[in-house]
Amino acid sequence: MRILLTNDDGINAEGLAVLERIARALADDVWVVAPEADQSGSSHSLTVQEPLRMRKMGDKRFSVRGTPTDCVIMAIRQVLDPKPDLVLSGVNRGQNLADDVTYSGTVAGAMEGMLLGVRSIAMSQCFGFASGTEPDYGPAEAHGPELVRRLLDTHLPDEVLININFPDCPASEVKGAKITVQGKRDQSLMTVDRRQDGRGEDYFWVTFDRSHAEPPEGTDLRACYDGFVAVTPIKLDLTDHDLHKRLLAEW
Secondary structure, X not given: OEEEEEOOOOOOOHHHHHHHHHHHOOOOEEEEEEEOOOOOOOOXXXXXXXXXXXXXXXXXXXXXXXXXXXXXXXXXXXXXXXXXXXXXXXXXXXXXXXXXHHOOHHHHHHHHHHHOOOEEEEEEEOOOOOOOOOOOOHHHHHHHHHHHHHHHOOOOOOOEEEEEEEOOOOHHHOOOEEEOEOOOOOHHHEEEEEEEOOOOOEEEEEEEOOOOOOOOOOEHHHHHHOOOEEXXXXXXXXXXXXXXXXXXXXX
């Protein structure tokens, strides 16, 4: 099996090294095509205003001066022939739960793989973002290989990708995995922090209150808060089909 790896934290990210170890537990033919620099929050963006630069970093290892979407396109259209059997994107430094998936470059890497006809999985490691802390990737590394194996044994529709989030706890305390739906964040927790530079000019940081809400059962948020791995199937089709049917009947 040929596996393509990408991420949005960059070619040198610790989570990508973890993902490589997960992939090598599954296959010998592992390729890495990842962004040259951190592309967190890049979503499904595509570079069209400037040329893409790709650099070989080692055997089956390339960096791209671009987004995760660019990386997957370059890998499948330029680097790999034949194309991979599986795209794994991550392991992201931090959760991609609920509305996060619309911002996430990690999810977008898997999304582009799916659009190009390859089974694709995004993987993220939750953590609390406390000052000076880094995520413990132990849950992802310990439980990732078996989860991927189970998903490979499952028929996935062509238009679906899988979004996996590992809870913020020691690997030994993970309670299992749950199949979940995409939750909904409390957007009132998003704020803009206004500051001033040395010349008295304003600048701004988008920030998030990391306090836990009480999301409903069955959501990705609830599963991870309760110590479970959240496994969420995601479709790119954003059509509201119920409203579509009603509008067709009314117009």
